Amino acid sequence: MIQIQGLNKIYNVGLQNEFVALKNINFEVLPNSMVVLKGISGSGKSTLLSIIGGMNKPTSGEIIVEEKHIAKLPDLHLSNFRANSIGFVFQSFHLIDDLSVFDNISVPLIPLALSSKQIEQKVARAMKIANISHKLHEITKKLSGGEKQRVAIARALVNDPNIILLDEPTANLDSTNSQKLIAILQELKTLGKTILVSTHDSLFDTLDCVDKIVHIHDGCIDE
Template identity: 40%
Template sequence: MIKLIHVTKTYFLGDGVQALRNASLTIAPNDYVGILGPSGSGKSTLLYMMGLLDIPTEGTVIFEGRDTARLSDVELSALRGKSIGFVFQFYHLVPHLTVMENVELPLYYQGLDPWERHDRAKVQISKVNLSHRARHLPAELSGGERQRVAIARALVTDPRLILADEPTGNLDSRSGAEILAILEQLHTQGKTVVMITHDLSIARRFPRVIRISDGVLQEGSSG
């Protein structure tokens, strides 16, 4: 699915900070992976790298067999829109768009007609049990509801890879459990799911855990 080969990412803020150091990693289709690390360990950078939002300073990112360094912005964007679904800690919904419009948004960038977007978004919203909220703005929803909207938005394009960046970090334990249940279900449906967390108890639920600290990866079991 996705392969990182000797990837290093350096941020040039004053003295260069290495967010990733010589990281190599392979995610196979239908993998269910937790990435565990404290804040500032470079785990978000790793996720953005896998999500084709960031470009490595050194090394290669292979996405479904294609070297991402050789792809144009339009190709990368299309790949991102089609193959990857993002779920963020702070939901990252567009505040002035309704739930329906937020869920429709990725389909817009795939060039779908308005009615087709609407139909597909409607189905996806009902799957996360928010049909009654479709016309509401994100600010009118609870944290758990917002994250469910974000998941609906991530899934509306039927992506092969789900990247979740601490999706439960801002939720109470009940809402968090709901979100985790949805992700687990996606895995059983055949999706590839990668989730970031700093919470060991959550990481334990994943069959495969990658630890990261100071930008260095370390493969290991959750045990």
Template identity: 45%
Template sequence: MSASRMIAIKDVTKIFHPGTPAQSRALNGVTFDVAPNELLILKGPSGSGKSTLLSLIAALMKPTSGEVVVDGTRVSKLPEEFAALYRRRTIGFVFQKFNLIPTLSAVENVMTPLFPEKIPEAELEAKALGVMEEFSIAHKRNAKTSNLSGGEQQRVAIARALVNDPPILLADEPTANLDAALSRQFLGFIERIKGEGKTIIVATHDPLFFDLSFCDRQIELHDGSIVAEEP
């Protein structure tokens, strides 16, 4: 892939439940590129296709047609075994509802992406705690995530997404469950992560993201199609 492109979305269409009465078209021939170290905001109302695009980039699902190419790899064609390895090595994903495991402690949640790497447990924990320190959540290392506040859960989710030092961070409606102060704190996290050279895509309809000095570009989606693009 060209040095100017980290991610290439090529004429991507996604249809759910094709050929059934429940058929729905989530994406309709979407095409765009994302440069290395770019912060891209995907905006649009619920149901516009934002979350579906993130899932395709993360190889959590495959497009009905078109291609998704990430850092030279055609991830839209990867068998699941290789897709899992790609996600572990390349993608950090902050989910809207954080998707933490409530029965595990905060540090155990952060460690989970590292388990397949066959690293000694002491080293795993040290690596996880190092990332948790960056986001001021290491003091909650032994707390069950079900006992953490929304902001604390978010910091655990960010640490988990970054523990493998992936080049790409995807965030799906990351402030949907946060108040205004915690949402602004998250923007500070994003600015810091961008400063570390990562490529970031945030899917959101939160106006806080629409006038950021460190945002490179915004793409607006409606009904699965790109309707506007702003530098």
């Protein structure tokens, strides 16, 4: 589902300086598996996730997602790839606080020119999986942290993507909400999704639904 070979990412810092954020990354994520990417702050987790999600370009190397060489895709194809294949849950949620829950979740559907009935059906389905249906008409800023996280998950699911990328999904959650998140991830796996989670939370160390834990240090993955 995701294959990465010899991937490097160098950021330009200031005028003359370069920072190597990812060094010769090789790894793969099989279809319908859950892979956990573990590493301390600054190790390169968000950089790697954003490259897999087509939001950031590698400096060199191969990245094949659903048989597409995504680093080589022209911008229009890349936005189609993101819209159809990827659900991304950002650590800081990136929700629009003054909009309702329904409006936040339906944002990814705007470019698709669907009927309001189709939009309602897709939003209802995503909200059910993310266990947030009861907050449909609430203004987002009134929600708790765990509820906002579940709205962010519903928004990532609304297009029914095959691949869900979650960047430190439990970083802002208490243990009850972290357990609810795990239950949602288990449900997504049952639905056939491929899941990649970045974290430094030890909660993910012992979960039955996790197929592989990959450790990242200073931009390198331990073989």
